[in-house]
Amino acid sequence: xxxxxxxxxxxxxxxxxxxxxxxxxxxxxxxxxxxxxxxxxxxxxxxxxxxxxxxxxxxxxxxxxxxxxxxxxxxxxxxxxxxxxxxxxxxxxxxxxxxxxxxxxxxxxxxxxxxxxxxxxxxxxxxxxxxxxxxxxxxxxxxxxxxxxxxxxxxxxxxxxxxxxxxxxxxxxxxxxxxxxxxxxxxxxxxxxxxxxxxxxxxxxxxxxxx
Numbered sequence: 227x228x229x230x231x232x233x234x235x236x237x238x239x240x241x242x243x244x245x246x247x248x249x250x251x252x253x254x255x256x257x258x259x260x261x262x263x264x265x266x267x268x269x270x271x272x273x274x275x276x277x278x279x280x281x282x283x284x285x286x287x288x289x290x291x292x293x294x295x296x297x298x299x300x301x302x303x304x305x306x307x308x309x310x311x312x313x314x315x316x317x318x319x320x321x322x323x324x325x326x327x328x329x330x331x332x333x334x335x336x337x338x339x340x341x342x343x344x345x346x347x348x349x350x351x352x353x354x355x356x357x358x359x360x361x362x363x364x365x366x367x368x369x370x371x372x373x374x375x376x377x378x379x380x381x382x383x384x385x386x387x388x389x390x391x392x393x394x395x396x397x398x399x400x401x402x403x404x405x406x407x408x409x410x411x412x413x414x415x416x417x418x419x420x421x422x423x424x425x426x427x428x429x430x431x432x433x434x435x436x437x
Contacts, residue, residue, distance in 0.1 A: 239264045242337040247375050251368050254361045261301050275409045287425035295422060297331040306418035322434060323427045341371060
């Protein structure tokens with residue numbers, strides 16, 4: 227059980243974009259967990275660590291970056307893969323950024339509401355189901371949800387993204403371990419986290435409407 231719930235819970239970790247498309251889902255984590263416990267057991271970053279994820283180059287505030295990031299709340303670690311708001315704001319720029327970050331982060335919460343509203347089975351008590359059955363139900367609802375989003379006009383190919391293909395190179399086991407360790411350091415790089423956030427603060431401030 228979780229301290230903030232009076233009943234048994236199973237958690238769903240998900241990544242969703244502004245159009246409610248669910249890019250990643252990891253369901254079936256039972257027991258007393260928080261977001262960090264779930265993150266440590268999920269496969270969210272496996273494709274990156276195994277060098278199966280293509281680079282996605284982009285530029286913020288004149289600085290070039292090659293990997294994307296996820297918007298997360300304050301409980302998540304200070305990694306390069308996450309962009310969080312500021313827990314304490316000291317100027318207008320950080321205040322503006324934190325409001326924008328929190329607003330954009332609501333996309334995943336809105337997606338949960340849509341899932342529950344669309345599939346009433348997700349609103350019902352699940353004590354009669356085994357965990358594997360619940361997992362299959364959840365993933366089935368997510369897949370059909372994404373099909374509906376796609377049929378409504380969503381198409382990744384229409385986005386102006388430049389994605390470099392992954393180069394598959396034959397490597398020894400030691401080389402693969404070294405590459406995974408390097409990727410892990412890049413994933414958890416605190417300086418890159420602070421750099422991306424600082425550049426986003428300036429970028430959003432430049433694009434702001436008149437305050």
